[in-house]
Amino acid sequence: MTTAGVRATARIGARADGRGGTALPVLEGEGPLALRRTRASGDEARVMLVGAMSGPLGGDRFAVEAEVGEGARLHVGSAAATIALPGQAKGEARYDVRLDVSGGGELRWLPEQLISAQGSDLYVSSRVELRSGARLVFREEQVLGRVGEQPGRLTSRLTVRLDGRPLLDQELSCGPGAPGGWDGPAGLGGHRALGQLVVVRPEFESEPPQARLLGEYAALMPLAGPAALVSALAPDALRLRRVLDEALRTLDR
Template sequence: MDRMTAGVKATARIGARDDGRGGTSLPVLEGDGPLALRRTRGSADEARVMLVGAMSGPLGGDHFTVEAEVAEGARLRVGSAAATIALPGQAKGESRYDVRLTVADRGELHWLPEQLISAQGSELYVTTWADVAATGRLVLREEQVLGRAAEQPGRLTSRLTLCVAGRTVLDQELACGPGAPAGWDGPAVLAGHRAVGQLIVVQPKFAAEPVAARVLGDGAVVVPLAGPAVLVSAVAPDALKLRRVLDEALASLG
């Protein structure tokens, strides 16, 4: 497709299955265009996949979609080889990046990509939707950085939705950068910070042992969600500090 006129549409799909021998197989592992998938060395029962950007982007007008499905009893860990940078493009209009995650009973998914950087002049709408069965497990990390070094951010809108056992327990949206609703960088939202992140942990044990709401250091809070799920929200001055805060939060949740 001519990227200059219409942008690029690309989809990557991952399907993880219990192989019946105590491990996890990947019967579906396919990506096209700028979305390449590589299986890496995993553990005895967990498959690992890296998402590799084969082209720059998303640029203006692009639409990327990544889908991961973890079947009953399978375990999957997904990361990315580098940060994703939203850039302005010659094609007009907003770019989109959609992530769709499904975890069946007794399945486990660790979704741990690198940061998304909103470069000056870009316009990106990101959606992440996760559907976890009653006894499924999920660790999901999102990190967004507003602008590169010494650069103003682009327009970034991010929506995060979580369903557990068929019930929506989280549906939130954040808009930042030029054209976003007033106050996005004020004390009630980012308070001047350049990095923002979310960590979701879904564990069946949280149903019997709920996690208490609390503040974690400077700029992070833990909030229990309805059902066996927890949300950690954090802001930080830069990507390095944000990662440190979210890693500490994950360790504290076990």
């Protein structure tokens, strides 16, 4: 593996401003990772992640870090899908997401899809640290290949912890070189869009959501803690988003 490639980190810090809103004392982007504050909604601050360059490409190392303080509310989206591309440098690219939410804080992490283009090799690591009383909506959507092409290699690990104890820790690998069976009946079954939604709410401790199917290829499952996981497969990104949006409306009630 080569060390060539772009290194870039974006950092967001959200704090209650003492007037019923949320301030952003930290809003820093580097290179291809630009951050833009958008119009707020009530007491929620909104930030858009804007890709200023193509990527991640082979050998790149991107990271996004967000910290939400007590009483703060932060919504993070992205202006467009992220496309993993092969690039000229050989080797695996990495995209690390590190999120930290204090008790009484709320984070809605709702970026656009990640597309694994043919010939790319990307490892995505998302780690979420929560304190008691924190609220979280975390959406992750991945599309294997652009229209008419085969996917690249994509490995994704998601870890969510509450007060240091694991709520969810899972890893998925797809594409050329991935362990056998990833696209078989016990894996993706030929689908090219996959996603998950993690919702953490203190009230789920006493009233957890009921496990149920959400269509033919999606399911809602309560986790061992005040959290729920929705996992979904779909033929394309549009139908995947519809399933996850409907699931979120159900859990937001």
